[in-house]
Amino acid sequence: MADSEKAMPTTTAAATDGRESPATDAGVKAKDQWVEDHSSRAHLAAQFTAWERGLTTWQAARIYWRTVLWVIYAELAIFGYGIDGVIAGYLTGIPKFTETYGTPYSEGTVTYIISATWLSIWSGVTQITAIIGALAAGYLADLIGRKYTNLIFCLISIAAVGAQYASTRDGSMPILTAGKAINGFSIGAWIVIAPLYASEVSPLPLRGIMTAATNFIMFCGLLLFNGIMYVLAPMDTDLAYKVPLALQWIMPVFLASTIVLFPESPVWLIRFGKKERGLKAMKKLYGENSGVDLDGLVAQIEEDIEHEKRESHQTTDNRGYFEVFKKEHRKRTLIAVMAFTFVQASGNIFVLGYQSYFYQLIGYSARKSFLITVLVNVIMFIATISSWWGITVLGRRTLYVWGELITAICLFAIGGASVAGTVDAYKAVVGFIFVWAFAYQFTVGTVGFPLLLEVPALRMRARTQAVANIAMSVTQWVIGFTFPYLFNPDAANLSGKVGFIYAGLTVLGFLFSFWFLPETKNRSVAELDALFASGVAPRNFSSYVVDFDEENDNAAIVRKKD
Structure with a gap:
């Protein structure tokens, strides 16, 4: 069971008179709020990925010039x-x-x-x-x-x-x-x-x-x-x-x-629950007024991490090599x-x-x-x-x-x-x-x-x-x-x-x-995850496209190109 599933509130028993108790009503509302938040995050992540994919190499270099310099420094x-x-x-x-x-x-x-x-x-x-x-x-x-x-x-x-x-x-x-x-x-x-x-x-x-x-x-x-x-x-x-x-x-x-x-890698920081530090690192890497939607980027990272855990049935993020x-x-x-x-x-x-x-x-x-x-x-x-x-x-x-x-x-x-x-x-x-x-x-x-x-x-x-x-x-x-x-x-x-x-x-x-x-x-992280999970031969990946159903927990749909 993924972390997101564990976090979803559960309902209590109904009241004896057949009506929902206050506890039940609160649980349903909390669950609905979780679903709404999760859907919003998936939508935000999808929007950011689409925007990023639409950039040309030169446009990306102009927007992400700070990132380029920090990557060169790291290397x-x-x-x-x-x-x-x-x-x-x-x-x-x-x-x-x-x-x-x-x-x-x-x-x-x-x-x-x-x-x-x-x-x-x-x-x-x-x-x-x-x-x-x-x-x-x-x-x-x-x-x-x-x-x-x-x-x-x-x-x-x-x-x-x-x-x-x-x-x-x-x-x-x-x-x-x-x-x-x-x-x-x-x-x-x-x-x-x-x-x-x-x-x-x-x-x-x-x-x-x-x-x-x-x-x-x-x-x-x-x-x-x-x-x-x-x-x-x-x-x-x-x-x-x-x-x-x-x-x-x-x-x-x-x-x-x-x-x-x-600046530390925001992916590492967010992956291990250090979201505030991750946002701070992002501001240094990408700039606060650079045109990069940092909320969208955070959503993308969180969605990628959760999607991978769900695909591999992981409830924790261990560090083992096996x-x-x-x-x-x-x-x-x-x-x-x-x-x-x-x-x-x-x-x-x-x-x-x-x-x-x-x-x-x-x-x-x-x-x-x-x-x-x-x-x-x-x-x-x-x-x-x-x-x-x-x-x-x-x-x-x-x-x-x-x-x-x-x-x-x-x-x-x-x-x-x-x-x-x-x-x-x-x-x-x-x-x-x-x-x-x-x-x-x-x-x-x-x-x-x-x-x-x-x-x-x-x-x-x-x-x-x-x-x-x-x-x-x-x-x-x-x-x-x-x-x-x-x-x-x-x-x-x-x-x-x-x-x-x-x-x-x-x-x-x-x-x-x-x-x-x-x-x-x-190919985005989520697309590659879906392609490898689909059983398609890797040498044929270029012949397939991946769609995501936002209404169904952002499920991936792999289909052959028309």
């Missing part, structure tokens, strides 16, 4: 996620770094290398601790809110980067690795908190763009890191690797020192987890993490290697911004499905050209890396975040996202640990031929997304 932590994900591969490409931390190597064009064992541990350790960080963040985000969860992990990151920087004194790989491991707790948490907040506070026309902005902020960190590495990498000084390590301090220090200004695997949520959890996980299996560890190192192994100088890397990342930056149009116009499913296919073709081409191993063949490899980079960022790399946040039920987002991040972290760890053994000159030495392996994984991602991925563009 700044992801800036550090982008750096952490590639720092091992990038620092390995710095001659001065490998000289300080590595061992002599006499073959080929490099003189020092980090052994495959240490490279595997160092590059993969974050994914292990990120699992714990994601679990903790999913629980804490529901327990103490998004704001203070973010603060906790910013403080952890500040200490972790301090340990990494301390390793520069004597080139200690154990200390460097320990610092990276501790930072992994924050990395796992940030990838849960930032897009979760964006999905909860963004209006419907901007929801896809703002959750996809997680990838944009992450990539901004990567692009800045690339530019600095291009300047510093060839330098024969300790600054070549000390400055990149210190860069990881920027965002956690900034966020920790300004978090007091940050609920994401219950029958009513299992399909949605699987889709969200797999869609997010396949993003990490699309070859990005090779292109994003080790491309500078790869260019040096095939004969390019350190400076030219980092120049090519910067150019690739500029292409990816352009693709990321372009994807906002794609997400809004083409939709999530279209971009993801065909993006997986295109990136798989590019990876097969990279592997095939690397087999030849000639100068011209390697030039072709570099060309296909550029094509892969644009296709990946325009499609799969960006759209994974909106899908992850839109597919789960509203109140399950934090926990589903934590579970998805665990699956992604395990995937990253397996790939990150095995990649150096497959790629490195002192191990299997596959070099660019690793493209075949990741092409195969990407084909699996294409098949999965083609058969199971729903289109979530322009």
